[in-house]
Amino acid sequence: MCVEREAGVSISYRDAGVDIEAGDAVVAGLRGIGDGRPHPNVIGGLGHFGGFYRLGAQYPGATLVSSIDGVGTKLLVASIAGQLDGIGADLVNHCVNDIAACGAEPLFFLDYYGTGKLDPDDALTVIGGIARACAGLGVALVGGETAEMPGLYRDGDFDLVGAIVGLVDEAKIVDGSAVAIGDVLLGFPSDGLHTNGYSLVRAALGIAHDEISRERLAGPAPFDMTSTLAEALLRPHRSYLAETRALVQSGLARGMAHITGGGLPGNVARVMPDGLAAEIDATAWTPPPLFDYIAEMGHIAVDECFRAFNMGIGYVVAVRPEDVAEAVRLVPDVVEIGRVRHGVPGCQVLHSGLQRSPGE
Structure with missing residues (x-):
């Protein structure tokens, strides 16, 4: 339907819903973030038509690794709770963890922030x-799009996407092809939900854009009286870069899996060679x-929990049995959670000893 405007009445871009001045305010605000020292490999700064990163001379076999991802509907929970502070770290750590699973060192990052009505304060947060988060990991933020x-988006809603590029020696790529029968699977603890499963979380807990949900999120978590429910649900995605770097540089990592959407069975299976299968003991x-609470509130079956959530394990590394002690020395909080067996490629999570939820 076309609506005619009164003759002679002009409109502006702001009248149409786009505030250029608000966008300029975000760009100006970004220049004041950090310690003022640019990344040593970045040429120029933000605001040009492209971001420049100086690679310099590289060794034979130097290979670029890239990945792009978002943080899902964790954005909605953060928006409802009014707690956007950790979302940036969620995005960066998620993306860096993905390429670290290939044995790569992250180089530079770009972000996309899309919204229906730009709030400069929220965007800057x-x-x-x-x-x-980029500065903390030594990664250059070379540009982005706001x-x-x-x-396209409802007022108050926004989407967030990040892209990471890293570098790995082609001869040292970790892709699971070196995984063998008898290898031990070591799990790195997660710091909570990280960035996956929030649609199921919102359905299980009845979280919506209403005052009741805001009050519940601001109140104490039923399973942890030292934390609000929002704080428990929104704990930032843990970075595993230091841990994976130590294992890769020592030559111990034969396959690595970042536990994101699809949980343990969906992600560990991605690094199993033909003829091999991962067997994980969930009682380890x-x-x-937090996970028990969500399962109980939503009457979620155990199998579904392991497919949707990380269940307390955010990263898995396959090492030889004789390397377990050294891996534990390098990464003290790892847990031995399984083995690699002969079988149809995939990952089986054995959880018969776990308490089943009331809905089963």
Whole structure:
């Protein structure tokens, strides 16, 4: 339907819903984030048509590794709770963890922030968190896109995407092809939900854009009286870069899996060669009470929990049995959670000893 405007009445971009001045305010604010020292490999700064990263001379076999991802509907929970501070770290750590699973060192990062109505304060909180997370990991933030698109997003909603590029020696790529029968699977503890399963979390807990949900999120977590429910649900995605770097540089990592969407069975299976299968004993660790609470509230079956959530294990590394002691020395908080067996490629999570939820 076309609506005619009164003759002679002009409209502006702001009238159409796009505030250029608000966008300029975000860019200006970003220049003031950090300690003012640019990354040594970045040429120029933010604001040009492209971001420049100086690679310099490289060794034979130097290979670029890239990945792109988001943080899912964790954005909605953070928005409802009014806690956007950790979202930037969520995005950066998620993306860096993905390429670290290939044995890569991260080089530079780009982000996309899209919204229906740009709130400069919210945008600076989120993108500022991205900048600080990048700086903390030694990654260059070379650019990004902040887009205001009225009609595509509802007011107050926004989407967030990050892209990471890293470097790995082709001869030292970790892709699971070296995994062998008898290898031990070591699990790295997670710091909570990380960035996956939030649609199921919102359904299980009845979280919506309403005052009742905001009050519940601001109240104490039923399973941890030292934390609000929002804090428990929104704990930032843990970075595993230091741990994976130690294992890769020592030559111990034969296959690595970042436990994101699909949980343990869906992600560990991605690094199993033909003819081999991962077998994980879920009684080897105790899932944090957050996961029990969500399962009980939503009457979620155990199998479904392991497919949707990380269940307390955020990363898995396959090592030779004789290397377990050294791996534990390098990464003291790892837990032995399984073995590699002969079988159809995949991952089986054995959880018969776990308490089943009331809905089963």
